[in-house]
Amino acid sequence: MIVFSGTANRPLADKMMEFLGQPLGEMDIRRFPDGEIHCKIKDNVRGRDVFMVQPIVGSPNEMLMELLIMIDAARRGSANRITAVLPYYGYARQDRKDQPRVPITAKLVANLLVAAGANRVLTMDLHAQQIQGFFDIPVDHLHAATVLVKYLREMKLNKPLVVSPDTGGAKMAYAYSQMLGTDLAIVAKQRLGDAEVDAFSVVGNVKGCDVIMVDDMSTTCGTLCAAAKILKENGAASIRAAVTHLPLTDKGVERLKAESELIELVTTDTVPMRSDLDIASLPMKVTVLSIAELLGEAIRRIHEDKSVSSLFYS
Numbered sequence: 001m002i003v004f005s006g007t008a009n010r011p012l013a014d015k016m017m018e019f020l021g022q023p024l025g026e027m028d029i030r031r032f033p034d035g036e037i038h039c040k041i042k043d044n045v046r047g048r049d050v051f052m053v054q055p056i057v058g059s060p061n062e063m064l065m066e067l068l069i070m071i072d073a074a075r076r077g078s079a080n081r082i083t084a085v086l087p088y089y090g091y092a093r094q095d096r097k098d099q100p101r102v103p104i105t106a107k108l109v110a111n112l113l114v115a116a117g118a119n120r121v122l123t124m125d126l127h128a129q130q131i132q133g134f135f136d137i138p139v140d141h142l143h144a145a146t147v148l149v150k151y152l153r154e155m156k157l158n159k160p161l162v163v164s165p166d167t168g169g170a171k172m173a174y175a176y177s178q179m180l181g182t183d184l185a186i187v188a189k190q191r192l193g194d195a196e197v198d199a200f201s202v203v204g205n206v207k208g209c210d211v212i213m214v215d216d217m218s219t220t221c222g223t224l225c226a227a228a229k230i231l232k233e234n235g236a237a238s239i240r241a242a243v244t245h246l247p248l249t250d251k252g253v254e255r256l257k258a259e260s261e262l263i264e265l266v267t268t269d270t271v272p273m274r275s276d277l278d279i280a281s282l283p284m285k286v287t288v289l290s291i292a293e294l295l296g297e298a299i300r301r302i303h304e305d306k307s308v309s310s311l312f313y314s
Helices: 010-020 060-076 105-116 129-134 145-154 167-180 222-233 250-258 292-303
Strands: 002-005 027-031 037-041 049-053 081-086 120-124 139-142 160-164 184-192 197-203 210-217 238-245 264-268 285-289
Touching: 002 010, 010 049, 010 292, 027 060, 037 060, 049 060, 049 292, 060 081, 060 105, 081 292, 105 129, 120 292, 129 139, 139 292, 145 167, 145 238, 145 264, 145 285, 160 167, 167 184, 167 210, 184 222, 197 222, 210 222, 222 238, 222 250
Parallel strands: 002 049, 049 081, 081 120, 120 139, 160 184, 160 210, 210 238, 238 264, 264 285
Antiparallel strands: 027 037, 184 197
């Protein structure tokens, strides 16, 4: 087994290798003056089980192209099997045709990975479960709930309640509520008239509860902040958010600073925290949990042909 990392989230790959107790494979990735990506694998991969760690995030087009080139280099180096490890699957929100003449880019990314030479995919908390069906190769779909729930249990909240910030996340929120042994509430959004004003209502009683909103990802934090506001208006004692992927945009940072009712934002390191973001400047506590051991254990089990299903939920 040998594991390589692209440039999207090298610190996560380093933590994974620390858990696995072996060095990261050597690879030279650089840019030509015109911006083209060059990749050279320095280790021998002939006949080996190769894992390529690269979330499609930050500059998604660059990081995706980098991953495809890495996979192609390993294939042409006669690797026995190549597993693309995507802690964050970029373009996952474009998973269906909801308007005329639009692409299904999540499927296109799947096609590109297979065409480049990937034999298997390991990923975490896809935006939509059906993306697994876009691949004709095995997909291991892990959930950060195994890490997030452990942290939330240790908080020993007085009256915890899991809330989905929108109806689309109800299934995920239900899974969290089962693991935490709490009730479930949902923030429902509906559109009013031609003015296109969003109205929120809460399905469930949140009064006096320590609310935990759960979501797979947030970039602009619009849904989180709007849902937190109405939860506060409905009497929630405290509001926290547990979000697997947090590729924050400038608008997201702005919202968290100006509009948020959250007292804590819990996330994972699937996506590297922005280097220009001073966490201390945000009005809420930000907790970043590492999923390196979870991904590392999955890699070990895949290599040893052991079951990975026990890692899906704890």
